[in-house]
Amino acid sequence: MKVSVTLTETVTYEITKELELTPAQYATYCKTGKLPNNKATEIEHELSGLVDDEHWITTEDNITHIEKI
Numbered sequence: 001m002k003v004s005v006t007l008t009e010t011v012t013y014e015i016t017k018e019l020e021l022t023p024a025q026y027a028t029y030c031k032t033g034k035l036p037n038n039k040a041t042e043i044e045h046e047l048s049g050l051v052d053d054e055h056w057i058t059t060e061d062n063i064t065h066i067e068k069i
Contacts, residue, residue: 006065013055015047 021029021039029035035043 002069004065004067004069005063008062008064010060010062012057012059013051014057015051015055017047017050019043019046 021035025035025039034040
């Protein structure tokens with residue numbers, strides 16, 4: 001029997017870098033556990049551009065769907 005199989009691969013990278021936050025941004029983070037959306041997006045873009053294979057932590061493969069054809 002032929003089936004269609006979907007594999008989901010999740011790759012985890014981790015990078016740490018010193019950045020500047022305003023006192024207000026840091027206070028928001030301390031209070032809510034989150035940065036303001038615009039600052040979070042800015043940091044995510046900046047750090048994701050720096051990630052390479054040396055920052056790899058783990059890869060998880062999961063079969064997420066099997067369907068009869």
